[in-house]
Amino acid sequence: MPDNPAPKAPPVRKRKFLVIADGSPEASKALHFATLRAAHTDGAVTLLAVIGPADFQHWLGVENLMREEAMEEAERVLHKLAAQAYDQFGVRPELIIREGKLREQMAQLISEDPDISVLVLGAGTSKEGPGPLVSSIASDAAGGFGIPVTIVPGDLSEEQINLLA
Known part of the structure; x- marks a missing residue:
């Protein structure tokens, strides 16, 4: 009678x-x-910053300077948010910077990383609406990303978010 090894369990994936x-x-x-x-579900957080494409093809030096400044700003924002996540909740986010159109880069990242399972967006509180990204995704019935989208109302207090999360 041949030994049948136990089937291998699928690799454990961390929901991002x-x-x-x-x-x-x-x-x-x-x-x-x-x-x-993420802290409550043994998950992880990925922070994505997207730098819009520069459009100064005639002045390569200006385009390179603008790209460099945009990269520095994206890094500053990512590190500020990463420090907030770690200081407040002990979570060390994965940091990603991409260049291109925001929705395209979001969709590409989601398709490349099967562990990304929820897109979390914050809604603005101005009278103009919740913000261009939230409006764009809300107007597209499925969001086009193949994962759930959670929209956090911008007028929630930290205490209210703590109770919901």
């Missing part, structure tokens, strides 16, 4: 919460919610 790091107050609310969810 994706937060868009754009430096807005809404991003901080989304991060607060995502880091708490």
Whole structure:
């Protein structure tokens, strides 16, 4: 009788919460919610900053300078949010910077990383609406990402977010 080894368990994957790091107050609310969810569910947080494509092809030096400044700003925002996540909740987020159009880069990252399972966005509180990204995703029935989208209202207090997450 041959020995049948026990079937291998699938590799353990850590559910990741994706937060868009754009430096807005809404991003901080989304991060607060995502880091708490990650801490409560043994998950992880990925922070994505997207630098828009430069459009100064005739002046390569200006384009390079603008790209460098945008990269420095993206790094500053990512590190500020990462410090907030670690200091408040003990979560060390994965930091990613990409260049291109925001929705395209979000979709590409989600398709490349099967562990990203929830997109967490913060909604603005201005009378113009919840913000361009939230409005864009809300107007597209499925969001086009193949994962759930959690929208954190911008007027929630830290205590309310703590209770929800």
